[in-house]
Amino acid sequence: MAAKPLTPAQIAALPTELPQWTVREGKLHRELRFADFSAAFGFMTRVALAAEALEHHPEWCNVWNRVTINLTTHDTGGLSDLDLALAQQIDGLVS
Numbered sequence: 577m578a579a580k581p582l583t584p585a586q587i588a589a590l591p592t593e594l595p596q597w598t599v600r601e602g603k604l605h606r607e608l609r610f611a612d613f614s615a616a617f618g619f620m621t622r623v624a625l626a627a628e629a630l631e632h633h634p635e636w637c638n639v640w641n642r643v644t645i646n647l648t649t650h651d652t653g654g655l656s657d658l659d660l661a662l663a664q665q666i667d668g669l670v671s
């Protein structure tokens with residue numbers, strides 16, 4: 577699916593659309609903490625499957641029970657509708 581850059585109105589609505597996320601250095605940013613590594617990696621596995629299905633992939637980092645996620649669209653050089661869609665799916669995969 578071709579990524580569509582977010583409009584200024586969509587960017588202005590991000591805090592209400594995605595209250596768990598901030599925009600840091602132009603990327604959607606969320607930090608999560610889990611009970612242990614197994615829970616964190618289980619979450620990452622679910623996100624990986626969602627990302628593959630969406631053909632849109634996170635920049636992320638895992639340290640034991642912590643997962644740091646940054647979303648941006650390399651093809652457009654900024655935030656797109658695919659970042660919004662992936663962030664919404666990720667929010668639904670946090671258990």
Ligand SMILES: C[C@H](O)[C@H](O)[C@H]1CNC2=NC(N)=NC(=O)C2=N1
Nearest residue numbers: 631632633634648649650651652
């Ligand atoms: C061909 C393939 O769908 C593209 O290269 C996709 C893959 N995953 C991607 N992920 C992200 N975050 N940005 C992209 O521009 C991107 N492009």
